[in-house]
Amino acid sequence: MGEKQAELLAGPASVLIVEDENIIALDVEQSLKKLGYKVSGLARSGAEAIEKATSCRPDVVLMDIRLGGPTDGIDTGGLLWSKMNIPVVFLTAYADEGTLERAKSAAPFGYVVKPFHDQELHAAIMMALFKHKAFQELEERVRERTILLEEAVRSRDEFLLVAAHELRTPLTALQLQLQGLERMVQGTLHSSPSDDERKIPGKIEKAVRSAGRLCALVERLLDVSGLGAEKLPLLREETSLSQVVMETVETFRAKAESAGCQVQLEVADPAIGTWDRSRLEQVVSNLLSNAIKYGGGKPVDVSVAADGKVAILKVADQGIGIAEADRERIFGRFERAVSLRHYGGLGLGLYITRRLVEAHGGTIWVDSSPGAGATFSVELPQGREAGRS
Ligand SMILES: Nc1ncnc2c1ncn2[C@@H]1O[C@H](COP(=O)(O)OP(=O)(O)OP(=O)(O)O)[C@@H](O)[C@H]1O
Numbered sequence: 001m002g003e004k005q006a007e008l009l010a011g012p013a014s015v016l017i018v019e020d021e022n023i024i025a026l027d028v029e030q031s032l033k034k035l036g037y038k039v040s041g042l043a044r045s046g047a048e049a050i051e052k053a054t055s056c057r058p059d060v061v062l063m064d065i066r067l068g069g070p071t072d073g074i075d076t077g078g079l080l081w082s083k084m085n086i087p088v089v090f091l092t093a094y095a096d097e098g099t100l101e102r103a104k105s106a107a108p109f110g111y112v113v114k115p116f117h118d119q120e121l122h123a124a125i126m127m128a129l130f131k132h133k134a135f136q137e138l139e140e141r142v143r144e145r146t147i148l149l150e151e152a153v154r155s156r157d158e159f160l161l162v163a164a165h166e167l168r169t170p171l172t173a174l175q176l177q178l179q180g181l182e183r184m185v186q187g188t189l190h191s192s193p194s195d196d197e198r199k200i201p202g203k204i205e206k207a208v209r210s211a212g213r214l215c216a217l218v219e220r221l222l223d224v225s226g227l228g229a230e231k232l233p234l235l236r237e238e239t240s241l242s243q244v245v246m247e248t249v250e251t252f253r254a255k256a257e258s259a260g261c262q263v264q265l266e267v268a269d270p271a272i273g274t275w276d277r278s279r280l281e282q283v284v285s286n287l288l289s290n291a292i293k294y295g296g297g298k299p300v301d302v303s304v305a306a307d308g309k310v311a312i313l314k315v316a317d318q319g320i321g322i323a324e325a326d327r328e329r330i331f332g333r334f335e336r337a338v339s340l341r342h343y344g345g346l347g348l349g350l351y352i353t354r355r356l357v358e359a360h361g362g363t364i365w366v367d368s369s370p371g372a373g374a375t376f377s378v379e380l381p382q383g384r385e386a387g388r389s
């Protein structure tokens with residue numbers, strides 16, 4: 001009966017025996033042969049086990065735990081599984097808590113305590129082989145799912161980009177028309193306008209603002225497609241980071257005030273470098289708008305420092321902060337660490353920011369204590385040579 005079961009998997013399963021005591025090794029070999037398995041080799045040490053497993057690729061390894069030599073069975077078993085994907089069944093005289101605990105680290109497929117009955121050994125090997133097969137099938141399914149998911153993400157990105165592209169032309173036209181209308185209406189109100197007439201300029205102004213917001217959103221989506229390119233073109237010129245920061249903070253005044261948040265500036269040096277001014281404006285705007293959005297109405301500190309080699313910009317808020325697990329991820333495309341219900345956004349600001357900083361040869365990172373705020377730091381080389389373009 002044993003013979004039949006051992007052959008369930010396309011021919012007899014092959015087993016590598018790792019055992020440093022000759023007599024026991026021969027005994028195990030005999031049992032295996034009786035049970036219908038093919039013994040593909042016998043190794044006496046961890047190193048020999050790896051060598052033989054590499055050359056004969058057994059279906060399963062029967063591993064003694066205490067082996068002579070520098071590596072024991074647990075270390076060797078761990079390597080066989082993690083590097084070569086070969087399932088390991090421990091066959092050992094030891095079953096104390098300490099050994100069992102350590103054995104877990106090798107992710108064994110079975111554990112048989114010596115002395116053993118042939119049927120016990122057989123059951124353990126069979127289970128290991130079936131578990132391994134199920135594991136491989138699961139892995140294959142995960143691989144297929146991953147491909148599907150990657151495909152879905154790609155089509156989403158492509159759809160957004162095409163949509164943004166198509167929306168841009170009519171939106172720009174709409175914005176221009178509304179701005180024209182705004183100019184025409186200014187000064188055309190006669191001396192005693194009706195209530196409705198009085199409301200017209202305000203309504204047009206709101207429409208212009210909404211159109212502006214839509215245009216900015218569409219531009220941002222398009223920016224992402226441009227940023228996908230290998231090399232980002234930069235229009236470098238002598239630029240003062242401090243000046244860019246001061247001007248940008250100024251444009252955020254109203255927004256910060258309406259969020260009840262005070263922006264404090266600390267600028268110690270003009271921080272001159274050969275940078276793309278409008279790209280730096282984007283960097284500062286993205287960080288500042290996040291600090292205001294996620295800053296919980298508490299003060300935001302913006303500082304610039306430079307030493308002639310590098311300039312450092314810091315934007316620190318005292319808001320919700322970012323969990324450690326999210327700190328790298330949020331720089332990815334469409335990655336967010338908050339729910340859309342609480343905070344609107346596309347998850348593109350930091351992605352764009354990082355691409356722009358890196359195009360300048362710089363780095364960006366975040367420090368945060370969740371619940372107590374986040375500090376984003378940007379380091380930019382002041383000399384041109386460090387940049388990529
Ligand atoms: N100052 C901050 N404090 C706490 N979380 C932040 C902060 N800045 C960014 N985050 C987190 O990082 C995520 C990504 O930020 P990013 O600026 O890329 O996107 P967004 O603000 O969600 O949308 P948008 O594309 O409009 O900027 C945010 O959704 C938020 O979870």
Ligand SMILES: [Mg+2]
Pocket residue numbers: 286289290345348349350
């Ligand atoms: Mg943002």
